[in-house]
Amino acid sequence: MRLSHFISHHYIRLLLGVLVTILLLAHVVGAFNLGFVNAMERFAYDARLQLLMPGGQDPHIVIVDIDEASLQREGHWPWGRNKLAYLLDQLFDHYQARLVAFDVVFAEKDESSGLAALQALQKARPQPALASMIDDLAPALDYDQLLANSMQGRDVVLGYYFRHDTRLKQNIGVLPPPVIQADALAGQGVAYLHASGYGANIPSLQQQAKAAGHFNPDPDDDGITRRIPLLVVYQGGVYEALSLAVARQVLGDVELNLGFAGGEQSAGVEWLALGQHNIPVDAHLNALIPYRGRQGSFAYVSAADVLHGKVPQQQLQNRIVLIGTTAPGLMDLRATPAQSVYPGVEIHANMIAGILDGRVKQQPAYTLGAEFLLLLFLGVGLTVLLPRMRPAPASVLVVSVLLLLILFNLLSWQIGVVLPLASALLLVVVIYVLNMSYGYFIESRSKRQLAQLFGQYVPPELVAEMADSQHELGLQGESREMTVLFCDVRGFTSLSEALDAPTLAKLMNEYLTAMTRVIHQHRGTIDKYMGDAIMAFWGAPLHDDQHAAHAVNAALDMVRELGKINADFQQRGWPVLTIGIGLNSGDMVVGNMGSEFRMAYTVLGDAVNLGARLEGLSAYYAAPVIASEFTAQASTQYRYRELDLVRVKGKDAPVRIFAPVAGDDASMDQELSQYELALTAYRQQQWSQAKSAFMALQATYGVRMIYSIYLERIAYFSQHAPSADWDGVFNFESKRGIA
Known part of the structure; x- marks a missing residue:
């Protein structure tokens, strides 16, 4: 008996291990989705990133920050574009910046100068002197044109955003020319992110910009931004992200191409090629953001200090300058693995630096197959070995396997390859816990726990029946x-x-x-x-x-x-x-x-x-x-x-x-039949007929509270007719009865 008992429970443990392995393998191949495994994988990714971020400060990119101090000194946002034109002049003429990119969209005309009001006044009451004065003042008061003139011939990259909500139909501004036509890449198996609309810059500014890119993040289900969609499709055109547009200008406006695993399109896209630079991407052309560290991994200078020439020239000379904001009121703060509140402009800085330095992590297509084989090997091995081992050796084996998995994964991260980790760790831990706890929680204590748990709720004679029917419990x-x-x-x-x-x-x-x-x-x-x-x-x-x-x-x-x-x-x-x-x-x-x-x-x-x-x-x-x-x-x-x-x-x-x-007698049947007729008459608002029926019931079968209740209601409704939509419902306004 003991041998058969051991064999029976041994096979149960094998079956549990196989089921756990199959469950996770099905998740890996996409047969169904285990949300908690995805959440664990995101947590493992964030933990590795925080542990192995290089830190330090990138010397090539500087963020000109429209911070709280700038808003206090120069006025609330948005600033007049004459001020932004002067900011550009300062950056290029005085500080000799290499390139300037705006993490800002100029979607509407700037009419803060009052020029539009003067022109409207002239149109309403034409006066030659006023018309001459307006013509003289127009060049200085057309702030949009001042900014456009400042951008002309300079390496300026503008930003815009795409919408993915089909309920919003109206587009704002104009898009730049697409970097690729989607038709040219048809049949290449790329799962582009499609946009339904956009908010872009006014034409006069877009025409003078060297390039423009969208600054849409692609946060995961937990709201944390770990990747950026480098290319987005809108109405047949493929548009680049702001970080990609900046990198291409820095590299000399190089051509953009797709790279496929093994050189075969059927194997899936793996990178974007910018000349000699390859940017690893996934099937949706998203790139993992190579966060350098917490906020401050790039030099920040106050926009107000740049306007007034208070920044040392060497700090901005020949630098890539991103103009953005960290002011909380301007709502460009995001959740990231590096920090829960992180400036959006620094996300773009990380992406640009990663592209130029070749630090963007890759998740090759083969990682799916590698994860499948690893889970299969671990699942089969541990399912067979652990039931045969004593607790101490089994614990040593499991800890060793976990340490090896983590060490190998960290080494892969260091060479730029992101391998899945959570599913393998979860498989090892779950199979171990099932084996170690099975005897205690399932075999030896099940009936005793059942009696302890349900003995206070059900009669003792049912406990034995419950023990024989545990599959129902x-x-x-x-x-x-x-x-x-x-x-x-x-x-x-x-x-x-x-x-x-x-x-x-x-x-x-x-x-x-x-x-x-x-x-x-x-x-x-x-x-x-x-x-x-x-x-x-x-x-x-x-x-x-x-x-x-x-x-x-x-x-x-x-x-x-x-x-x-x-x-x-x-x-x-x-x-x-x-x-x-x-x-x-x-x-x-x-x-x-x-x-x-x-x-x-x-x-x-x-x-x-x-x-x-x-x-x-x-x-x-x-x-x-x-x-x-x-x-x-x-x-x-x-x-x-x-x-x-x-x-x-x-x-x-x-x-x-x-x-x-209760009971079964003819008199009760007759009373119930008469009662149903009386109730029907009441609900049909036949008050006289209903009153007679209930009074007859009282006279024949004695006074019942229910008859008195309906007679009281009938008396009320006879004097106060219910509304036309009365449905016969009686409302109770308190938990224990009528209020």
Whole structure:
């Protein structure tokens, strides 16, 4: 027996290892997506980047920062373009910058000079003297033209942005000429990022720029910017990123080409070629940003200091200058692996420097195959070896494998190749944990844990049945169709005030014991006691196709049992108890829930809340048991009296509520039939007919609260007609009844 037991559980461990391996292999090949694995891979990428960033400050690129100090000295943004023209003149004439790129878009004309107002005045009231004055002033007041003149013949690169929201139709400004026509690259298997619109610069400025590039980031699902789409397609044209446009100008406006793995297009694109420089890209032409370090990896100078000539000339001479902002109010701050709040302009600086220095990391197409083979090797090897090993040697083996994986991955990173890491680490750890914990958590303790967990909720005779049906059980939250019961003692506060503490405790213990016994007899699970209230449910932990019927039967038996309890209580001189019960069926979340300090097997959900609301309505209708329409539909073997169509607090949709009817006699059948006719007349607003029907019911079968309720409503509606859209719904404004 021991040998067969060992072999059985050995194969179970093998099966678990194989399943984990297959799951991760399916994720790698794209059969389905495991979001948490992607999140772990992003975390591993960020950790390697932060650990191995080169640091220091790049000497070739300087950021002219429109910072808070500049805004305080020169005025709020946007500045007049005459000031930007002077800034360009300073950079090229005084500081002799190599190239200037704007991380800014000039999408609208600058009318801050007042020239447009003067021209409008002249047009409205023509005056020769005013016209002559405007002609003289126009060159100095046309700020857009001043900036365009300053750009003319200089290495200036402008920025713009693309939109990917098809709901926004209007484009702004003009795009530069595309660097490639998409048709020229058709059939090359490149998954371009397509744009639906753009916001670009006004024509007069775009015409004078040497180049322009988009500054759209491509953040991952977690909102962190790790890559930039170097090429984007819009209406048949291929447009370059700002960083790529700057790099091409620095390299001499070199031609742009695509490079494919092994020289074959079918193998997939792997790089963009700029002359002798290759930029590694993925299938979507995204390039990983080679972050040099945290903010400040490139020299920053204040734009105000440049305007006033306060920056040492050698700091900007022959440098690539990026004009951008770090001012929080201008909203160009992004989340990056290097730093959670990072200036967008420095992202472009990192990309430009990486292209020129050849530091852009690559993720070759072969990494997918390498990851697949590595997972297959590790999965098969560890699945076979670990079940045969003792815990200590197995732990040493797993730690050694993890260290080797991490070391090899870091070495690959250092030579510029980014290999996946998270899936391999996860596979090793999961297979190890499954093997080490299987015996403790699954084999030796399963039945004892089952008894400890559910013994307080279900009758002891069901524990053995549950142990034989463990495949049906789940401690973690799951959604099931179930029935919930809420029971409460009416007027418990005043009752408790009339008894001393020992007597009250004894009374409640006997009452709760009797009610719990009835619930257990009908296969119910006690959720909790809340003072004098009981919460129970059917359908878990064991599945129960008759959960609604069992719950209704239990509720009716609880009412009958209460009669016996009250007879005994009266003999002792104790007060008589009255209870109200609410039942509802529907989808609920059931499982072991709570905190690290205390857990409980319980149910949650909207259907549970409705059950609690129905219990609160039982006093209003003087019905000991109220069931929702969902419970009534699921337990048609019982007869029901439809009480009302109500909208309880916290619910938008109305629900029909019913009172289950005990017994089976012809008189009750006749009463229910007459009641249904009276209720139909009420809902059709036939007030006179409905009143007669309910009064006849009272005369024949005695006064019931439900008849009195409808007669009171009919009297009101006869004098105050309901609105035209009245649907017969009665609204309850509080949790426990009418407000």
